Amino acid sequence: MLPVKLFVDNLTNIDVSYLDAKRGLVGESWIAGMVLTGNLDDQSMICDFGVVKKTAKKWLDDYIDHRLVVPTQMAGMQISRHNELTTVHFPHPHGGEFVCSAPEQAFCFIEAAEVSISSVSNWLESQLNSVIPGDIDHLKMHLSTELVGGAYYHYSHGLKKHDGNCQRIAHGHRSKIEIFVDGARQPELEKAWSKKWKDIYVGTLEDLHNTTEIAGIIHNHYQYTAPQGKFSLTLPVSACYDIETDTTVEQISSHIANAFLQEQHTVTVKAFEGVGKGAISTHE
16 A cells, blocks of 8 residues: 555645845745645544644744745855844845844744755755654655736835734735726736835835935945834845834825826725735725
């Protein structure tokens, strides 16, 4: 008899940002699933579905979700720790540099040269193998992105007022967008905004501490203190888009709707925050 496999599709969604040598800071949303190969117990089960889902989801929530995923073997990557802060520094592809300082729990370090579905899946498998209970011979992780028929963008942000993990200054999402003018869908406007926000950091002006020139490149420096500790982020201004409000999806949808508002027209924006959730704003 061939080994029995147990699968869990759509286990959870993972919202992160990660560092990429060609793109810089990238917001991403993965749909996680897993396949377990093992032996049947006295209940004729590999392990209980409820236990698997609860255990795996909690681990993913605790150790990768809403974190900045850092490939420790990427060329030029520097990581240092001082007191309660961890600092990640690497050359930004726009020129200049990327520097993020935050509590350790804001980062997820993987031993890889780049962040990809393959490298992250391999890392997750190595970590989760000892976490899932039962007589498990092999654990296989499946990460995928949402199939989107229209426009979408990758963005990163931080919400200092949030009590949970959204307060981390560099986490993000892969988000689709729907724009309507007088009730009619506007694919070209959606494409234009997605191009504008390609791999963007959406900042709050209140958190913009200063701008500085590094290697001839103007950088934004954001900083704030939140319940989990002190956070700061420096990156080229060309990779940033600042708004006057907090960068919640509610405020983002409102900001985009206002940006396209025309006299005597009604604009509705359905902005997603990752997979299957978001906010709708209408301006007229």
